[in-house]
Amino acid sequence: MLIDRLYNCNVRVLIRGDYRQLARHIISLKIDPDLTAGNIQVVDKISRFQGKNLLVFASKYAHFHQPGKFPIWDKFVVIGLGHILYGKKQYYYEKRSYTQFKSDIDNLINAYHHNFGSKLSYKDLDVYLWLYGQKINRFKGVSKEVKDLNKKYSALFKQL
Numbered sequence: 001m002l003i004d005r006l007y008n009c010n011v012r013v014l015i016r017g018d019y020r021q022l023a024r025h026i027i028s029l030k031i032d033p034d035l036t037a038g039n040i041q042v043v044d045k046i047s048r049f050q051g052k053n054l055l056v057f058a059s060k061y062a063h064f065h066q067p068g069k070f071p072i073w074d075k076f077v078v079i080g081l082g083h084i085l086y087g088k089k090q091y092y093y094e095k096r097s098y099t100q101f102k103s104d105i106d107n108l109i110n111a112y113h114h115n116f117g118s119k120l121s122y123k124d125l126d127v128y129l130w131l132y133g134q135k136i137n138r139f140k141g142v143s144k145e146v147k148d149l150n151k152k153y154s155a156l157f158k159q160l
Helices: 002-007 019-029 032-037 041-047 055-065 075-086 091-095 098-116 122-136 144-152 154-159
Strands: none
Touching (some): 032 041, 041 055, 041 098, 075 098, 075 122
């Protein structure tokens, strides 16, 4: 699956490389109306597969179908958000609740809009939280990509 390979969801390891079973699972859910409507329960439906929780993959799958309705659950994003809102970088790993995660992201976006008068997209906040999560997780191998993103979003980081 393209999402798994491009965005490091580690699904291949969890499903032992059989993407066809995962594709059949997604098709069987008949989730197109839920994706279009932005029904956040669709992420939980996708993520429950053969006794495993594929939350990273499911959130990215939903996000790439409806980027304005589904934020991405990612290791560094949840570390950054948990640290900012709760002072605890493992907060979301303990809860594993996409519903609470999305609610907290939406509240942060609304607070930003209220305080600064401009819109903040899921993508912009994702980039910020991803970088922030790496920083507080003491990620040593900061790549050129991360440095370029840091420069690109520096004004946003100062506001947040």
